[in-house]
Amino acid sequence: TPIQALLICGGGGSEHDVSLRTADFIEEQLQNVSDIALTRVVMDASGRLSDRNGGVHYLSQQRQLVAEDGSTRDVHYVVPAIHGYPGETGDLQSQLELFGIPYFGCGPEASKLCFNKVTTKLWLTALGIDNTPYQFLFSNSEEEIAKATMALRQWGAVFVKASNQGSSVGCFRVTNEEQMAEALTQAFALSPYVLVEKSLKVRELEVAAYRYAGELVITPPGEVCAPEDTFYSYEEKYAEASRARTFVEAQGLSQAQLAWIHEASKRAFAGLQLKDLSRIDFFLTDDGNIYLNEVNTFPGMTPISMFPKMLAHAGHNFSEYLSSLIRQAIA
Numbered sequence: 001t002p003i004q005a006l007l008i009c010g011g012g013g014s015e016h017d018v019s020l021r022t023a024d025f026i027e028e029q030l031q032n033v034s035d036i037a038l039t040r041v042v043m044d045a046s047g048r049l050s051d052r053n054g055g056v057h058y059l060s061q062q063r064q065l066v067a068e069d070g071s072t073r074d075v076h077y078v079v080p081a082i083h084g085y086p087g088e089t090g091d092l093q094s095q096l097e098l099f100g101i102p103y104f105g106c107g108p109e110a111s112k113l114c115f116n117k118v119t120t121k122l123w124l125t126a127l128g129i130d131n132t133p134y135q136f137l138f139s140n141s142e143e144e145i146a147k148a149t150m151a152l153r154q155w156g157a158v159f160v161k162a163s164n165q166g167s168s169v170g171c172f173r174v175t176n177e178e179q180m181a182e183a184l185t186q187a188f189a190l191s192p193y194v195l196v197e198k199s200l201k202v203r204e205l206e207v208a209a210y211r212y213a214g215e216l217v218i219t220p221p222g223e224v225c226a227p228e229d230t231f232y233s234y235e236e237k238y239a240e241a242s243r244a245r246t247f248v249e250a251q252g253l254s255q256a257q258l259a260w261i262h263e264a265s266k267r268a269f270a271g272l273q274l275k276d277l278s279r280i281d282f283f284l285t286d287d288g289n290i291y292l293n294e295v296n297t298f299p300g301m302t303p304i305s306m307f308p309k310m311l312a313h314a315g316h317n318f319s320e321y322l323s324s325l326i327r328q329a330i331a
């Protein structure tokens with residue numbers, strides 16, 4: 001009998017729609033794997049799970065997917081294909097741990113601390129990994145805004161970021177005080193914590209780090225190039241008219257730079273106690289400094305996304321990668 005795997009996508013966060021596209025990719029990858037039967041459900045903002053026909057289900061402690069008419073289907077393994085809350089934030093993983101259901105991806109703690117951009121930076125600093133200079137704001141009060149204004153004066157241009165988002169939601173480039181007020185209002189509407197980061201003129205490098213056949217694989221960095229007049233925003237990531245370009249392997253990096261990125265990725269993967277996969281994003285400045293920007297514990301797997309491309313470029317087959325992780329977890 002095949003392994004019953006449950007793909008949960010959607011979720012209550014701003015990346016709900018992106019998650020559906022990631023789920024399409026995963027579904028396609030497991031379609032022809034004969035020993036794994038995949039059921040897909042979409043989670044809405046209230047945590048309700050619906051199937052394709054609109055039927056509502058819940059996940060039970062008996063490790064079953066229970067339909068409204070009481071019929072059940074065993075759940076041996078879960079693929080939480082949710083960017084943001086409650087998947088990438090680790091909340092769903094906590095429930096799966098509690099129910100004893102194995103799942104794809106990082107555990108609750110690593111997920112939580114990587115999804116929060118503030119805790120990520122604290123951990124990176126503790127691990128001795130350079131990350132972008134920043135100020136941390138815990139409220140949109142006058143005192144806290146003063147810190148943001150100082151940062152803007154000192155650095156000339158900054159990125160204001162909600163601490164708890166992905167896909168560049170709640171992320172704004174700010175070059176004057178008017179923009180600052182607007183960006184802070186929008187970021188605080190999404191998150192209780194906000195970062196004001198120094199805006200770096202950079203090349204953006206991304207590494208896929210994942211476990212394949214028991215070994216940690218760290219790919220050479222790929223590169224994303226946003227258009228000159230903007231940054232790698234939500235629109236540049238997903239809109240039809242996106243002008244961003246991606247390269248599966250960045251060119252012209254020195255051996256020392258490649259080695260630095262490799263070591264930092266390895267250290268981040270170990271120190272943050274990541275599992276199965278992650279995409280680690282770096283900035284390379286004009287003067288040759290490299291900063292770790294962030295760690296994505298459940299990177300996008302849409303047609304534009306870097307993680308599946310880098311995995312393929314490393315000579316690995318996503319379908320084999322995921323199905324062998326599933327078989328291992330069940331064995």
Ligand code: ATP
Nearest residue numbers: 132159165166167168169197198199200231232294
């Ligand atoms: P992801 O979709 O990768 O999860 P995210 O929402 O977590 O994105 P970041 O990766 O931190 O957000 O930032 C989004 C984009 O904003 C970056 O890819 C980059 O283009 C730009 N950016 C962010 N911070 C900086 C910075 N300090 N200097 C220059 N550009 C930046």
Ligand code: MG
Nearest residue numbers: 166167294296
């Ligand atoms: Mg991110």
Ligand code: MG
Nearest residue numbers: 166167296299
């Ligand atoms: Mg993300």
Ligand code: MG
Nearest residue numbers: 281293294296
């Ligand atoms: Mg990023």
